[in-house]
Every structure is written in structure tokens, then in C-alpha cells.
Amino acid sequence: MTREVRHGRRSALLAMTASLILYGTPAASAGGPSPGVQTAERGVPRCTTLRPVSDDVRRRTDVSLSYRWQGRLDTSGTLRGHELRLPGGRRWTAGPRAFAESPRGDTLVTGERDARGTDVRILDIRRGCVMRTLRFGSLVYGTARSTDGSLYVSLVRRSDRREMGIWEVPAAGGAARRVLAAPSGRATRAVPRSLRLEALRDGVRATWCGAGTCVTRATTGQSTTHLPASVDVDLDLEPGASAPDSTPTATRKPVPIHQRWSTWTVLDFKFHATDSSPGWMRTAILAAAEDATDSSNAMSPIFTPASGGASGVIRYTATMPEACSAAIACASHSGSSWTLRMRPQNHDFRWGRLRWCEKTDANGCFDAERVALHEFGHIIGLDHPETAGLQLPASATVMHRVTPSKPNAGWGRHKFGACDVASLQRMFGLPTMSTRFSTCDTVPTRVVLSAPATTMSRGQKVTLTAVLRTQSGSALGARANMRLNERSVQLRRRPVGSTGSWITSWMKSTGTPGTYSLSLIPAQSYEYRAVFPTPDDEGLAGSTSSDLVIRVTGPSTCTGNCPHEEEDPT
Ligand SMILES: [Zn+2]
The missing domain is CATH 2.120.10 (Neuraminidase)
Structure with a gap:
């Protein structure tokens, strides 16, 4: 819907070759x-x-x-x-x-x-x-x-x-x-x-x-x-229209980003004095600012209205930068100041007259709150998925290049989609160690298991500790090397030398970030491993620790199958 002045346009075209069959x-x-x-x-x-x-x-x-x-x-x-x-x-x-x-x-x-x-x-x-x-x-x-x-x-x-x-x-x-x-x-x-x-x-x-x-x-x-009398942009994708090209497999990936702000930057804004937004538009913009702040699940910038000086200005205007000449809304920035422009109601495009749903609620209208959320997304660094050749479903993003009009899928979406959230989490990190990772992406984890000793006397209690965190690496951005709380971590054990099945127990959260523990009184020597099973409600990949052997010494008080109740985790 909007196109900021973009960098990196390709230069002159190569000479045409006869590749037509x-x-x-x-x-x-x-x-x-x-x-x-x-x-x-x-x-x-x-x-x-x-x-x-x-x-x-x-x-x-x-x-x-x-x-x-x-x-x-x-x-x-x-x-x-x-x-x-x-x-x-x-x-x-x-x-x-x-x-x-x-x-x-x-x-x-x-x-x-x-x-x-x-x-x-x-x-x-x-x-x-x-x-x-x-x-x-x-x-x-x-x-x-x-x-x-x-x-x-x-x-x-x-x-x-x-x-x-x-x-x-x-x-x-x-x-x-x-x-x-x-x-x-x-x-x-x-x-x-x-x-x-x-x-x-x-x-x-x-x-x-x-x-x-x-x-x-x-x-x-x-x-x-x-100059264009009309350009086929900002159109709703109607059945039968040419869909943006993509490979069928490229369906769920984070939308592309440009890094711009630091964590939790406060982006205050005001409404332009002369290009002033009507009341219904102001209401929509203010709601979108809250949507952008509340639905990111990341430490992304915080939009807040200001009365005095502000980094951002909202204009309700027919005058757009050239790059947005055919757009219904436009986000642009210069240094740390930024501008969000909304085209006025009834602007005449080739495809018809612009109607904002907040003003004229009818099929074909554009939801101003949704459109403003898209623009706020640009301001904090999100790009259109189509830029990377991605064709995401309407549920995954509000950053489609083509804005859906009512009543098409996603027209009234008032929160970031999963693939927007994944990008914001990558850029800015997650606000807490318990925040769920967007399912649009899969972040690898690692779990490390430790014990105070690897040899102990029979009858003693041992406490095993697992630390769960995301893997390191620049590809994960701000999500790297993050301790993970409130996840489910298993402790598995089996007798040393056994190739049989594992006995599985669930570890307990401790007060230490990303740390899970379990105590037990082993009746025999076991090898242990901690397992973080891949969760189905967030974008984390499961992981398994290295095996840890704890040998039990001293006289046996039982023979054959030792009763588990004596060693059950506590
Ligand atoms: Zn856009």
C-alpha cells in the first residue's frame, strides 16, 4: 500500500537475450x-x-x-x-x-x-x-x-x-x-x-x-x-486477479526488515496542524498506535501521542511523496523524524474513490486503523513481504503490499500477524523470558544438563539442573542466547549401559532464569539427559542435552528391580 523511497534499485537493464521459447x-x-x-x-x-x-x-x-x-x-x-x-x-x-x-x-x-x-x-x-x-x-x-x-x-x-x-x-x-x-x-x-x-x-x-x-x-x-494517471497499486486482490508470484513453499517466513530504532524507543507523535485529521481518522490512528505497541510481543518502539514536540507527525493530505503517488497511505522518515500520511476520503484513483471504513462503512472501503497499523509497521522497520518474494496468507501479516479492502481476508486486522511479530522479535528481542516466540519462525534452542557430582553414595539425594536457552548466532538477531522461562523440560534417565527406553520425568522451574531442576535418590547408576520437546504453541525448536552419567556406589539394599518409589523425583 505504501512505498517509501526505497534504496537499492537495480541499475540499467542487461541486454536482452533470446530466452524465449x-x-x-x-x-x-x-x-x-x-x-x-x-x-x-x-x-x-x-x-x-x-x-x-x-x-x-x-x-x-x-x-x-x-x-x-x-x-x-x-x-x-x-x-x-x-x-x-x-x-x-x-x-x-x-x-x-x-x-x-x-x-x-x-x-x-x-x-x-x-x-x-x-x-x-x-x-x-x-x-x-x-x-x-x-x-x-x-x-x-x-x-x-x-x-x-x-x-x-x-x-x-x-x-x-x-x-x-x-x-x-x-x-x-x-x-x-x-x-x-x-x-x-x-x-x-x-x-x-x-x-x-x-x-x-x-x-x-x-x-x-x-x-x-x-x-x-x-x-x-x-x-x-x-506521470501515471493511474497505477495498479493499493488494489484489493480480487479473485481472478494476478496473484503476486511466489514459490508455493515460501509461505511462512518473517517479513523483511530494516533496522532503525533501538529497543523500546518512545516514538511520540502529533497530528499536523493544517493537514489535520478528522475526528474519526484521529480515533483510528490512536487505536492503531496502541495496536502496534501492544501486539508486537517484542521490545519494539512504543507509539504515544504527544502535545508538544514529537518525532512523528500525522498528516491527512492529498499531497504525497512521489514514491507514494499512487498509495492510499504513506510512511516516510528522515533521520529520527518520521511522517505518516493518510490520503483523504474520496480521493479519486483509477480503481475508484477511496473510502475509509470509519467514514463510509461499505464493501470496498479501507479500514484506516488497519492501514495505519501497516504504516506504523513500516516506521518501526517492517517491509512488505513481497519485497522478498513472499506471498503470506492474510493471517500472517499486515504488511502486504496490497491492502485488502473490506470484506476481504485481513481487511480489519488490528494486530500484527505472526510473521510481523517474528520479524519484530528478531529485531528487538522479546520483552520477557516467558514471552512466546512467534510461530512464523523456528528458533533453535539448546539445553545443558548438570549435576553437582558424577559419583554419589547410594541413598543420597541429587539435584539435576537444566538450563534452557535459545542458540547463539547473528541469524537469530535479538532472539539469540536468551534464557527461556515457563517452558516444559523433561529429565530422562535409564540405567548405565542400557539401550532400553528412558524413564521420563518433568523438571520444575526454579527461581533462576531459564533454569529447571529435579531431585531424586537414584537406586542405581543412571545416564541422564534433559529434553526440551518442540512446543506446538510457539516457534521454538526442541533440543536435547548431552548425556550425563551419575554413578551410585555403596552396598545395595535391593537386588534385581529396585523399586522406583524409593528414587522417584522429588
Ligand atoms: Zn506498505
Whole structure:
């Protein structure tokens, strides 16, 4: 939703290499599907003939030709797949990276991106079959078709998401050729970027928009650079929209961070005198400041309103830094001072007029408290997960680049998600030794077991002590080498030399941080180990101590199986 001025933009683009693989195959041709295509046509057969289809756009008004394209979301709001319903009840199911667009006449362009490229097919929606299949070695983001039947696709390179320009696939078949090169610079490097592709009568026009600049190129005419009239940012992720690309496995990781403040820094703020927030917005901002402070489960900065001088200022304004020109809210900082800007109600974006739920409670509104929490997250150092290529479920973060509007998953979330908390804990540490670690991450632990002596007389009592802490190492940030209280630690024992099962007891917390103990009167020589089982309610990994042998000497008072009640832990 917001984009601060960001560092580290990549410099000039490398020269384009011919990494496009394209093979267009008439659908009825012999031979099996190409690798990776096998999931593509679930439910939609190939057309048995390639009879000409109508290209009469007016026939789109024929209700019998209506189709339905929708995303399938899981309970967490993550886009998991798509379904295309064709007239007559045919269905086509596809994965989360599928698309259906550019209807024309009886036909529709559908496709699906995968790890190696993109399948694109032209469906005859009246007959419910596939007219033509194309396979691209790159990613297709956007298609258009001209009246002469040519198909234009926008390609993005898989490896680094570089724009590869607009390619034309002739209606008559034959090799694709690039008809428009992608511009270099901010329009195609900035995140998020957008592309609008428009078919002309005999060509195509493409408009790339980045953070603050758009470049328009057409097959006829000059290239132009201009300010965005509109940019596809801050949009709710609707079913059917292109989901941010990610590998399916990268689902739960802490969001990226920039270190900025020290532990428990007090960040006081005031409302700007002239760019003043209306009362309902003030209420939302104040609530968000409490949300950010209370839900971090970390020693993150504390937001508090001030009347006099303050490090932060809240502005309710239509004037945004250029990097936030298309954003509904924006966090920025200069040294130790910072500014949070909220765009005013009814600001006219291309996607519609901005409505804040606190002012106009209706679907499509944005929850100002939630949006402000996101901005406060930026101020204390959180970045968008998409920056690191992560696509997190709505329950895991409030730091998505794209803000969900009501009633989509996460629209009204008023506390940091688990992956935000993990990042804040890594940056600032946990407030107490008993604070639970965010389940978004797994922090390794170590447990060390000790005893006052390794030899003792039979009948004596021995107290074993375990110290539980997180492991050391810079990767853990402020979570490293931290003693852990109020956890469950086991003491296991078995006779020396035994390979049998362990006798397990639970150790007791002591008054010493991270320390657990247990006393017992061993009837024989045992080897002991302390075990911290992996908890299921927090992001800690279990650990096991080294084995510790305590030998018992002196005359035996029993033979064979000694009764455990004499030695039971106390
Ligand atoms: Zn943001």
C-alpha cells in the first residue's frame, strides 16, 4: 500500500537475450502435450475442427456465451486456484497462476504460469474447446488481441522478472516476434509495477507504470514518458486477479526488515496542524498506535501521542511523496523524524474513490486503523513481504503490499500477524523470558544438563539442573542466547549401559532464569539427559542435552528391580 523511497534499485537493464521459447501448435495437431501442460486442460477438450469462429464482438452480448472466471481461495484468503465455467456447464480448473482474459467473439484467452513458463490457450467458449495452444518459456502477464486476430502477450523473464516486452503471435501461426521493447528504468523496475495492454486496430499499445512514472509505447507512434494517471497499486486482490508470484513453499517466513530504532524507543507523535485529521481518522490512528505497541510481543518502539514536540507527525493530505503517488497511505522518515500520511476520503484513483471504513462503512472501503497499523509497521522497520518474494496468507501479516479492502481476508486486522511479530522479535528481542516466540519462525534452542557430582553414595539425594536457552548466532538477531522461562523440560534417565527406553520425568522451574531442576535418590547408576520437546504453541525448536552419567556406589539394599518409589523425583 505504501512505498517509501526505497534504496537499492537495480541499475540499467542487461541486454536482452533470446530466452524465449515459443512453439505454437494447432490444437488438433498430432503429438502429446508439452511438458508441464498436463494440468492445463482439465475439463476442456481440444476442438476437433479449427473452423473459423466468429470474431464479432457484438455477439458477446449473447447471454449463452457468458462464462465465469473466479479464483478459489482457501480459508486464510490465499489464492489457491481458479475455475472457469463455460456455457453449457463445462468447467476448467487451473492453479493459482492461471488467467482468463481478452474475450473476443466466441473466444477467450486463458493460460497458466508455472515454474518453466506459461501455457496460453485460446478457448472457443461457445463450443467449449481449446482452439490453440501456445507454450512460452517466459511468464505471460497480460494479453490483448487485435481485430486481425493477432495475439499480443506481455512477457516477463522467469529468473529475475525483467520485462521482456510485447510479443506478437500471428493469427496464421508462425514464430512470435517482439513488437515492443520494454522501457528501462523505473516504470518496469519499481515495485509494484503495472502494465496496461490495449489492442489497436492493427497493433498494440502498452503502458508500463512504476512507482511514479509510466511509459507508453505503441507499434505505431512514439514512445512517451509521463506521470501515471493511474497505477495498479493499493488494489484489493480480487479473485481472478494476478496473484503476486511466489514459490508455493515460501509461505511462512518473517517479513523483511530494516533496522532503525533501538529497543523500546518512545516514538511520540502529533497530528499536523493544517493537514489535520478528522475526528474519526484521529480515533483510528490512536487505536492503531496502541495496536502496534501492544501486539508486537517484542521490545519494539512504543507509539504515544504527544502535545508538544514529537518525532512523528500525522498528516491527512492529498499531497504525497512521489514514491507514494499512487498509495492510499504513506510512511516516510528522515533521520529520527518520521511522517505518516493518510490520503483523504474520496480521493479519486483509477480503481475508484477511496473510502475509509470509519467514514463510509461499505464493501470496498479501507479500514484506516488497519492501514495505519501497516504504516506504523513500516516506521518501526517492517517491509512488505513481497519485497522478498513472499506471498503470506492474510493471517500472517499486515504488511502486504496490497491492502485488502473490506470484506476481504485481513481487511480489519488490528494486530500484527505472526510473521510481523517474528520479524519484530528478531529485531528487538522479546520483552520477557516467558514471552512466546512467534510461530512464523523456528528458533533453535539448546539445553545443558548438570549435576553437582558424577559419583554419589547410594541413598543420597541429587539435584539435576537444566538450563534452557535459545542458540547463539547473528541469524537469530535479538532472539539469540536468551534464557527461556515457563517452558516444559523433561529429565530422562535409564540405567548405565542400557539401550532400553528412558524413564521420563518433568523438571520444575526454579527461581533462576531459564533454569529447571529435579531431585531424586537414584537406586542405581543412571545416564541422564534433559529434553526440551518442540512446543506446538510457539516457534521454538526442541533440543536435547548431552548425556550425563551419575554413578551410585555403596552396598545395595535391593537386588534385581529396585523399586522406583524409593528414587522417584522429588
Ligand atoms: Zn506498505
